[in-house]
Amino acid sequence: MGDNLFYGNIPVGIGNLVNLSLLGFEGNNLSGSFPEVIGKLNKLEGLELNANKFSGFIPSSVGNLTVLSRLLMEENRFEGSIPSSLGNCKKLQVLNLSSNNLNGTIPKEVVSLSSLSISLVMSHNSLTGSLPPEVGKLTNLVELDVSYNRLSGEIPSSLDSCISLERLYLGNNSFKGRIPVSLKSLRGLAELDLSCNNLSGKVPQFFSKLLSLRHLNLSYNELDGEISREGIFANASAISIVGNDKLCGGIQKLQLPECSRKNPRKRLSLKIVIPVTVSVPIFILLLAALVIYHIVKTSRRQSAPPSNEWQSGLSYLKISNATDNFSEENLIGSGSFGSVYKGTLADGETAAIKVLKLQQQGALKSFIDECNALTSIRHRNILKIVSSCSSVDYEGNDFKALVFEFMRNGNLDQWLHPSTDEYCHFKKLSLMQRLNIVIDVASALDYLHNQYDTPIAHCDLKSSNVLLDEGMIAHVGDFGLAKFLFEESNTPSKNQTMSNGLKGSVGYIPPEYINGHVSILGDIYSYGILLLEIFTGKRPTDDMFKDDLSIHKFVLMALPSHVMDVLDLSMLLEEENDHEKHEEEDLFPDIESQVAQKKLEECLVSVMRIGVMCSAASPRDRVGMKFVVNNLQAIRSKIRMREE
Structure with a gap:
């Protein structure tokens, strides 16, 4: 009876259909709680209640469905904890509880069901606690998805026993610690998502040896060290590592900084020591002269009108360098009058740089109006303008940009x-x-x-x-x-x-x-x-x-x-x-x-x-x-x- 316009509650009389092997109500507007009488239908092999508006708790009577092989309850409003009685469903192959309001811990009885061979999906809930080590008993499971929850602790090393896994999604949780080396045993892994956690340490080299791996998401963690250039790491479109500020190396398309190399200390010869010793005092004198010149120039600039200060902002070259020549990777937004890029200024500060589309009618007026409005405004809840650029590009075309504080949490x-x-x-x-x-x-x-x-x-x-x-x-x-x-x-x-x-x-x-x-x-x-x-x-x-x-x-x-x-x-x-x-x-x-x-x-x-x-x-x-x-x-x- 799926994919209709049924609404209201499931009648309790459904419990009389004791010989039913499949009950499908998916894709309707049914509401109310899960009828406990369904627990009487102990010949059910498939129960599909997904994509409705069911609410309340999942009753423990669901554990009476001992021959159930497929249980789909996603996209509802179920709340409370996952009943441990589901561990009695020893023939369950597919279990989907995603996109509900479930909380509490994941019962070890559920992740101990070795019968689960197709998928176990519990994503988009509010589950807490750790991922139980009993997950290692899912030796035949193809897909495990517990993303978008509040799980914590370390990723269990027992996952190395899940040798049939092809898709593993642990993202958007609070897992910490290192990525377990045991994951290298998952030779058939095609998709792995560990993003948006608190994982630390190095990115394991063994990922480059997993030949089946076609998508790897490690973004928004606290990983550090050098990225490999081999295997999946050679394909920038197959991996995501953004949000890990301490990574380096990798292929050029990843745009990571070069890894520092510590050279062995060598004894300096007199041919080097003497010239350096003589030139240092001269350098200090020149530096002092430059500092004095800069102070005088700055004092003169400060006495000039504010409008002149704005005209003497950043140059086109500095804006281009800050945004890596306006690369798509740094593009963070686009509007009618301009595009906004993430940029790194010469002093190392991150900024949001709005580049005006001057060919667009009204863009120049927008630039002037925004400058006029923001030059003197000071309020903690109004975006602060850092500088501006009014120049020409390499082809002689007019170029104007505004530089703002970078907002790390987006819009x-x-x-x-x-x-x-x-x-x-x-x-x-x-x-x-x-x-x-x-x-x-x-x-x-x-x-x-x-x-x-x-x-x-x-x-x-x-x-x-x-x-x-x-x-x-x-x-x-x-x-x-x-x-x-x-x-x-x-x-x-x-x-x-x-x-x-x-x-x-x-x-x-x-x-x-x-x-x-x-x-x-x-x-x-x-x-x-x-x-x-x-x-x-x-x-x-x-x-x-x-x-x-x-x-x-x-x-x-x-x-x-x-x-x-x-x-x-x-x-x-x-x-x-x-x-x-x-x-x-x-x-x-x-x-x-x-x-x-x-x-x-x-x-x-x-x-x-x-x-x-x-x-x-x-x-x-x-x-x-x-x-x-x-x-x-x-x-x-x-x-x-x-x-x-």
Whole structure:
């Protein structure tokens, strides 16, 4: 009965079909809990409940299905721990529990099932603890996938017994220690993913000897040392090693630094010692002269107007060298007016370099506007500009670039909507992380609208223009469309608008911008949409938002009693790595208790109401950013407050 439009619960009468050998409900809209009566169907060989909306715990009665060979329960909402009674299913060949809300440890009884010969998949859950050493009993298993969990400890060396493994996925966990040498026994291994863990030590040379290996992902660990040039390491498209800053060597396409070679110490002859001894004092005198010259030149430059300082920024050559001649490997983003590259400056600092597409109409104006907006702005939640470049390239064409602080955690859009090929650090954001981000963005807008000498409208606020630093602090960037708002009398006005064409990005553009009117109230609308996107996990341009339904209306209709139905509930399951995690846990020690649940829902309703008010269709109905900051901070304090 798979792939239909069935909804509701599985009737308990299903337990009367005692001679059933296959039960398939996959790909429907069925909900409710797993019926324990299915445990009576002890002749079942196949049970397929995947791709539905089942919830609750997996009952231990599933262990009664002793002749079961295929159990598919992925893409549901099952929670709680994996029942150890599954170890009674001694004929199980395929087990898939992925993409649920399961937690707790992996039962050793499950990874001891030597019958598992096709696949064991438990990815995209919240499983904790270690991978049990009993996994070595899976000698006939072809695929093992426990990625995207919270597993820790070392990778068990007993995996060397799993000689039939072709696909091993351990990425996006917290495994530590060295990559076990025992993996060299897996001669048939074709795909290995160890990315996004805390693995350390050298990259084993034996990987180059595994002739079947066609994909190796070691990215985002703490590996060091030299990379081989042989075997799979000779194919840059077959391996991924980014995020390991201490690696060196390898083929040229990997763009790793050369490994340092320690030469044996040799005795220096007098032919070398004497010239060096004589030349050192001369060198010191020259160096002192250069320092004095530099001080004088710097003092003169500092007395020049700020505009001249910007014109004397980095050269085209330095920008080209910093980005490795604008290589695709360093390209981290692209927009209407420019492309953004990751670059390493001469002082060793990493920067984000925005290279303008001057052939694009409006790009030059965008460059000037962004320079004007950012040269004097100083706020912890606004992206800091480091330098600029106004020069010509090697062919004599005009070249302009802006150099910004590098944000190590990318942009917010990547965290909310990661693509399948993006790496581990784009994990689900927790409730407190999302709340901190919306407060950071609101603080930046409050500064631009109310605290800066002349009010500034950003005009293009969206998730991809919110950057996150190493500490997950949000910074608003991309001021290419920003506008200073003046009255004709040159007196700043917070409500002054100017007509200058349609501004912003689809989904975030306020209704009044159709007429070309730019104002801080438009920023407030875009902020409201952004807040709703952050807490629902849905883009404002999602396919579900069509005809008369928008993300604003979607949330408005759910308030207040159905707020939990529109939220991205993964934020409540995501473990935080800082002290805020413990504070939140202290407030809600039993999240399923009615009191704690009600308190949490009240806070979330308050947050969503702010998003709805900010994104009101009529500008006069929107609230100011000072109101937003004060109220969101109060909500955060309420969540942090300890229960007495």
